[in-house]
Amino acid sequence: MSIIQIKGNVRYKITIDPSVWIFDDRKFLMDSFFEKGAASEDTQLDHELDQERVIREGQTLPPTLKTEKKYEKERLVTGSFGMKLGDMLKNAEPFEEAKTCEFVTETETIAAPLAKAMESIAHFSQNGKPITEKGPIHVYFADQSNITQPIKGVKELIIT
Numbered sequence: 001m002s003i004i005q006i007k008g009n010v011r012y013k014i015t016i017d018p019s020v021w022i023f024d025d026r027k028f029l030m031d032s033f034f035e036k037g038a039a040s041e042d043t044q045l046d047h048e049l050d051q052e053r054v055i056r057e058g059q060t061l062p063p064t065l066k067t068e069k070k071y072e073k074e075r076l077v078t079g080s081f082g083m084k085l086g087d088m089l090k091n092a093e094p095f096e097e098a099k100t101c102e103f104v105t106e107t108e109t110i111a112a113p114l115a116k117a118m119e120s121i122a123h124f125s126q127n128g129k130p131i132t133e134k135g136p137i138h139v140y141f142a143d144q145s146n147i148t149q150p151i152k153g154v155k156e157l158i159i160t
Contacts, residue, residue, distance in 0.1 A: 002136040008102075008159035011093035018124040018136045021083050030080040030123055033140065034147070081125040085139065085157075086118035094159045103139055104156035114159065116141055123150065 006014040021027055089101070094114060101117030103110045112120070119142035124131060131138060134152035 002130065004136065004154060004157065006088060006092045006157045006159070008157075009095050009098040010159050011095065012091070014088070014092045016088055018083075018122065019130045021122075021124050022081065024083065026087055027081045027083050027125075030082045030121075033082060033121055078128045079125065080123070080127060082121045082123045082140070085120045085122045088122075089114075089118055089157070089159070092159065098159045100160045102156075102158040102160060103151045103154050104158060105151065105153040106155065107153075109158075110151055111160075112141070116143075117157070119143075122154075 002019050003015050003017050006016065099114055100111050101114050103112070103117075121140045121142065122137040123140060124135075124137050130136060137154050139151040139154055140146060
């Protein structure tokens with residue numbers, strides 16, 4: 001199943017489908033997350049925007065709409081994407097007393113502070129395809145403390 005439920009100590013229980021995030025403007029390339037090391041998210045975003053600008057403006061040739069569309073289409077087909085999980089958690093509107101987020105998989109439940117969960121990254125697309133093996137998302141913490149062992153197979157997010 002490719003849907004994830006957000007429930008618990010929230011105003012709105014939400015069901016999300018990460019496969020549609022490919023069309024969301026908030027997504028970003030996971031390569032930049034894996035390469036960033038100690039760099040801040042703002043620096044990463046600035047770098048991505050600079051790369052986008054160079055591609056769109058071109059090094060030597062002026063951009064064309066056809067070139068931009070071709071580049072974007074190719075990126076969607078071959079790229080690996082993630083999205084900040086906090087964007088989804090904010091929509092559920094956790095209550096003020098909520099302090100923890102539990103990542104529920106088929107085999108275990110991993111608890112993290114809500115603030116850490118808000119900054120975490122949901123990796124939802126690998127090489128242009130939805131993550132199916134132990135998917136629909138793999139969760140990485142922004143501090144990269146679980147970079148070699150992400151939380152895989154997340155089915156529910158329970159806010160407590």
